[in-house]
Amino acid sequence: MVSGPEAGLPHPLPGAVGLSHLSAYDWEAADGVCGGSPHLHLVCTEAYVVTGGRGAVQTLSPDGYRDIPLEPGSVAWFTPGTVHRMVQGGGLRITVLMQNSGLPEAGDAVFTFPPEVLADPEAYAAAATLPPGAGPETEAAARRRRDLAVEGYLVLREALAAGDAGPYREFQRAAARLVRDKVPGWRELWRTGALAAAERTGAQLDALADGDPAYLAGATAYETAPTRLGGYGMCGRRDEYALPGTTLPYRGE
Template identity: 50%
Template sequence: MGGFGSGAVLPGGIGVSKVTVYDVATQAGPPGGTPHVHLACAEGYYVLAGSGTVETLNTKGYTETPLQAGTMVWFEPGTIHRLINGGGLVILALMANSGLPEAGDAVLTLPPRHLADREAYQRATALSGEGDARTTAAIARRDLALQGYADLRERYESDGPIALASFFAAAIRIVQPQLADWRHRWEQGARRLADATGTALDALEIGDAAYLERAEVGRLNAPTESGRHGMCGWLDIYETGVTRA
């Protein structure tokens, strides 16, 4: 019967990253991350240290959720979100589908001219340079996304949920070339483990312990990548074995 795998995939096929949220102030407000949306994955934040806020906007409305050590908040695909760093904010990001959000399932809320097509979006979001230069580029990208985010919030206030429709349509067009890779990650991660659970339940019903004898242990002693410039901050990433198709 099918098993749960080699131990390389985390329970439930989730992905994990430690995020040290950007502490560089915006052009018009407090420091924080880049507003963006995921199209296929739910995401959760567990606050490790510091304090702040996560702003969320979806068709149900705009909310602000205070964050402090021990807080956990999560949201489904279609929820635009942005972290505000109130001081020393560090979170553990829990992502569906083997960390698919860090593998492309994220679209920034750029102004419409940068969402016209995939090439325009990639030009606007690409980061260059190293060290401080790369940080400067990441912050410039964030501030550009904040312009589009402010417009979305303003239009939502006047027009309601329909204000998000054009952004969602543009986001879908941008990510469509990536869908084969996303499907592969889902099949080899969350779907495979869910199927393995069903097979285990079948075995338990007939008293078959064979799958228990194949159990393994997985371990990562340290992040597989540290200090990457992400959307919300500097990332320590734990790659858990599901690679690109």
């Protein structure tokens, strides 16, 4: 939990970003690669800050297929619509900074499942949702989910490498159709999170321009610690933070 003055009020991290820590999965997939579940985000840019180990992030975008090396101190980020797959190379550990905190947990992240799964919202939800807890049943479901996402991903990657962007673009369209009904809820999260944070900065600039720094009287500090350790995330075991006004409780979706 967050501690500090008025800790119950929304005091987000800078820019209202989301924060989590990931230890990349070391499960081997059908193509012999160890790593996480390929997916994209519809409206959020995501950044990896590597804090330990080695690995890579594989991406699919209009630029084609890329394999970006990850090592301590390196940073990689990808914009909405970029399919990304975290690859384990040995002890890979990453701090994730996520734009529009709360939106990925609310469904902004869509797995690269095969087209027939993406076309059926109930089938997609059944494949994407994990059982509660962190026991063997949850691990088995997370592995099945990863394998299904890799199945769809490999088809997209092969086509894109051959110069055919059609399947990749159709996946983007399918993902957009899948989440369309969630957009009103996302908009409210954005308004009360990232937009509100930016508007506070605007109000502060206005105050400074008027020669009135009275808002600085509210200056203070906050602290927090992970509120859940070792959950099963999309890319690996996930430590999360329940921060006021930002990250929602992780639901494995």
